[in-house]
Each structure stands twice: as structure tokens, then as C-alpha cells.
Amino acid sequence: MVLTDFPVVKTLPDPKSILSNKANLLKDEDFPVFEIADPPESKEASKAQEAIKDETIDEPCFEIKKTKLKGQGMFATRTILPGDLILREKPLVVMPDKVFQNDDMDEVEEWLEKRLNRLSAEDREKFFNLSDSKAELAGEDPTILGIFFTNDMNFIDDSAALFPTMARANHSCVPKADFITRPDLGVQDLVAVDKIEAGEEITISYLPASAEGSDVKNVRQSYTLEWYGFKCQCGACLAQV
Numbered sequence: 232m233v234l235t236d237f238p239v240v241k242t243l244p245d246p247k248s249i250l251s252n253k254a255n256l257l258k259d260e261d262f263p264v265f266e267i268a269d270p271p272e273s274k275e276a277s278k279a280q281e282a283i284k285d286e287t288i289d290e291p292c293f294e295i296k297k298t299k300l301k302g303q304g305m306f307a308t309r310t311i312l313p314g315d316l317i318l319r320e321k322p323l324v325v326m327p328d329k330v331f332q333n334d335d336m337d338e339v340e341e342w343l344e345k346r347l348n349r350l351s352a353e354d355r356e357k358f359f360n361l362s363d364s365k366a367e368l369a370g371e372d373p374t375i376l377g378i379f380f381t382n383d384m385n386f387i388d389d390s391a392a393l394f395p396t397m398a399r400a401n402h403s404c405v406p407k408a409d410f411i412t413r414p415d416l417g418v419q420d421l422v423a424v425d426k427i428e429a430g431e432e433i434t435i436s437y438l439p440a441s442a443e444g445s446d447v448k449n450v451r452q453s454y455t456l457e458w459y460g461f462k463c464q465c466g467a468c469l470a471q472v
């Protein structure tokens with residue numbers, strides 16, 4: 232796999248642009264409730280839907296466990312083959328790109344708080360169980376924005392969405408899995424791109440479009456350090472001089 236094939240994990244806008252532009256205030260109507268498209272009606276589409284249902288996983292092929300260095304991680308409980316669907320997950324929160332790009336972090340926080348208040352107690356617990364990498368590094372308490380921006384992924388219409396189980400997959404520059412957005416189903420699929428043996432960690436790439444073409448270890452490592460608070464020590468980074 233070449234690095235340009237890597238998925239884009241949704242990341243914060245450039246912090247410099249946040250400081251330079253405070254005037255871009257959003258109104259309530261700028262915060263549409265994200266709506267998932269109705270299931271397609273046509274015969275062909277419903278056939279496709281049936282085919283997708285057949286793929287649904289009966290028994291999970293992974294478990295979430297603590298790792299030595301990276302908090303929790305996702306591990307295979309049996310051999311997983313390239314192309315296998317590992318996990319299909321609905322989002323907890325979907326932040327439209329317009330909100331995501333808003334420079335006023337207080338407004339973004341207010342938006343997120345409203346969304347979290349609408350979740351069930353169980354879903355809220357799932358949210359607050361996720362990590363805030365920057366706060367952890369600084370020895371501070373996690374914040375809702377920190378949790379969201381540590382764990383969000385690119386989703387439908389360039390939105391940023393939170394998938395509490397998929398969020399447990401750690402980063403590798405040579406990932407074993409890739410996530411695929413399914414706008415027709417309103418879900419995110421995690422699919423194996425390589426053979427994963429039982430007990431092996433299931434990883435994805437957190438690298439963004441701007442860094443994904445880089446085969447330079449330092450570029451990748453400074454990205455993961457800046458945005459996620461760790462210097463990547465994956466097989467590729469350890470092997471590269």
C-alpha cells in the first residue's frame with residue numbers, strides 16, 4: 232500500500248487560523264440536525280441493501296483491551312482476512328463541516344454540549360469513556376472538545392463523527408484496517424486491508440491528506456505528536472532510519 236491510499240482522519244483546523252478569525256459567528260439555523268438519508272426505494276438498491284445485510288457480523292472478531300503504551304486498543308480474536316468487515320458502527324455525534332470549521336471554539340463547544348445532552352445516559356457514558364489525548368499529556372482533566380477532536384473521523388458530507396468503538400483502533404503508518412463511510416446506510420465500516428492474525432492489533436491510519444503522501448518518518452511522527460500527543464512507533468517508523 233502506498234501512503235497516498237491512507238484514509239483521512241478528521242482533524243482540527245489550523246490553530247493559527249482559529250486565532251486570526253473571531254468574526255465568523257454562527258446562528259442557530261447554521262446548526263442543522265444531521266439527517267441520515269432514507270433507505271433507497273428502488274429494487275436494485277434494496278437488493279444492494281440485502282447484500283449488505285448478509286455481510287453483517289454475527290460474532291465480533293475483535294476485543295478492546297488495554298495496551299502497554301497506547302491506552303486501549305482493538306485486537307483480533309480470530310484470523311481476519313483482507314476485505315473482511317470488522318465492525319459496522321453508527322455515529323454517536325455527527326458534527327457538520329460548517330460547525331467543525333467554525334473558528335469560535337466556545338460556539339463549537341456549545342453545539343457539542345447540546346448534542347451530548349440529547350444522548351441517552353448510556354451513550355453519554357460511551358462518550359466520556361473516550362480519551363482526550365492532549366489533556367492526558369498535560370495531566371489535565373479531559374474536556375468535551377478534547378474528547379471529540381481526539382476521536383472523530385471523517386464522515387458523510389465532510390462531517391466529523393464519533394464512533395465510540397471504532398475510536399479504540401490505534402494508529403499505524405502501515406495500518407491493518409481502513410474505514411469506509413456508507414452514506415446509504417448512515418454507518419462507518421471498518422474493513423481489513425491486510426491479514427490480521429488472532430491476538431494481533433487492528434490499526435488504522437490517523438494521517439491527514441496533507442501528510443499522507445509522506446514516506447518521511449519525521450513528517451508522520453510530528454503529525455501524530457502535534458495532534459494526538461504521541462510519536463508514532465509503528466513497524467514502519469521503527470524500521471525507517
Ligand SMILES: [Zn+2]
Pocket residue numbers: 403404405451463464465466467468469
Ligand atoms: Zn508510524
